[in-house]
Amino acid sequence: MAIAYPHFIGSDMPIVVEPPLMASAAPPVILTQDELKKIAAYKAVEFVESGMVLGLGTGSTAKHAVSRIGELLQQGKLHNIVGIPTSKITHEQALSVGIPLSDLDAHPVLDLAIDGADEVDPFMNLVKGRGGSLLREKMVEGACKKFVVIVDESKLVKHLGGSGLAMPVEIVPFCWKFTAKRLELMFEEAGCVGKLRRFVGNGEPFVTDNGNYIVDLYFKRDIGDLRAASDAILRLAGVVEHGMFLDMATTLIVAGELGVTVKNKEVLGGRRVKIAETSLEFINAVAQVQLKLCLSLRATAKPSPLLWLIPLESYLLLFDL
Numbered sequence: 001m002a003i004a005y006p007h008f009i010g011s012d013m014p015i016v017v018e019p020p021l022m023a024s025a026a027p028p029v030i031l032t033q034d035e036l037k038k039i040a041a042y043k044a045v046e047f048v049e050s051g052m053v054l055g056l057g058t059g060s061t062a063k064h065a066v067s068r069i070g071e072l073l074q075q076g077k078l079h080n081i082v083g084i085p086t087s088k089i090t091h092e093q094a095l096s097v098g099i100p101l102s103d104l105d106a107h108p109v110l111d112l113a114i115d116g117a118d119e120v121d122p123f124m125n126l127v128k129g130r131g132g133s134l135l136r137e138k139m140v141e142g143a144c145k146k147f148v149v150i151v152d153e154s155k156l157v158k159h160l161g162g163s164g165l166a167m168p169v170e171i172v173p174f175c176w177k178f179t180a181k182r183l184e185l186m187f188e189e190a191g192c193v194g195k196l197r198r199f200v201g202n203g204e205p206f207v208t209d210n211g212n213y214i215v216d217l218y219f220k221r222d223i224g225d226l227r228a229a230s231d232a233i234l235r236l237a238g239v240v241e242h243g244m245f246l247d248m249a250t251t252l253i254v255a256g257e258l259g260v261t262v263k264n265k266e267v268l269g270g271r272r273v274k275i276a277e278t279s280l281e282f283i284n285a286v287a288q289v290q291l292k293l294c295l296s297l298r299a300t301a302k303p304s305p306l307l308w309l310i311p312l313e314s315y316l317l318l319f320d321l
């Protein structure tokens, strides 16, 4: 299994970060995986401007972005936003936070989409769909001018499939065993095992928003040429879509123990091929975001040890806001 940051394995496992400058005086900084997701999501929402048509992603990371957009609308800091949800669950959440919604029929071109991912390779190719929303996500995110992907560091892999976790393929229910077997055989050399996704409780097949099933592919070895793999899967009758999102992300925001990294992809010859810029906002910036979160959620937020890392001036400035 090739997860780049094994200390993040396990949902919401606390991450312990030693403060760089105040090691003797300050307690260790603890960020949960969910806090990292929230930091990445809030950073992504900085790209949102009034008047935009937005693709609203699905999952535990994207939900923070949806909440934040709703919050900014309610505060009057954003207006005239139209959201295009990528799943029924996001549709419900967006309505609950007051985001006006539409669809691709009415808005075939989107300004921006924000969504999480299950894996991100060094070229910003993605695996998505472990939450089952890959088809609508691919339709919506394929129609946007800018696609911002938000992850915590645990999602970074050397190659797609490298986490050893599922690479989802949405298939029609008709003769699903036949399709699953064909998919396995297609990637025999990579030691592929395909499993029908089922609900944990009753063992019934998981059904997507589109009434389809999902076969999760697990690879023992690198599948190699992703474009060839994508084409081969899509040529198979019975397959609706797969969870590899190749050359689709334009911006990647990674929240990790050292801070937030933002990477942008340049478009060359019509294809997004080159990582053009990398910037890292160090832990103090993360701490400030964290403090802002604490302030905006003052009623419920527990005091954050990150306060130790914030210069006094910034602290006072933020409290004056």
Ligand SMILES: O=C[C@H](O)[C@H](O)[C@H](O)COP(=O)(O)O
Pocket (backbone or CB within 6 Å): 057, 058, 059, 060, 061, 062, 115, 116, 117, 118, 127, 128, 129, 130, 131, 132, 133, 134, 137
């Ligand atoms: O179908 C689900 C989506 O592709 C999600 O964006 C992806 O699974 C990442 O989800 P999370 O942010 O919960 O890790």
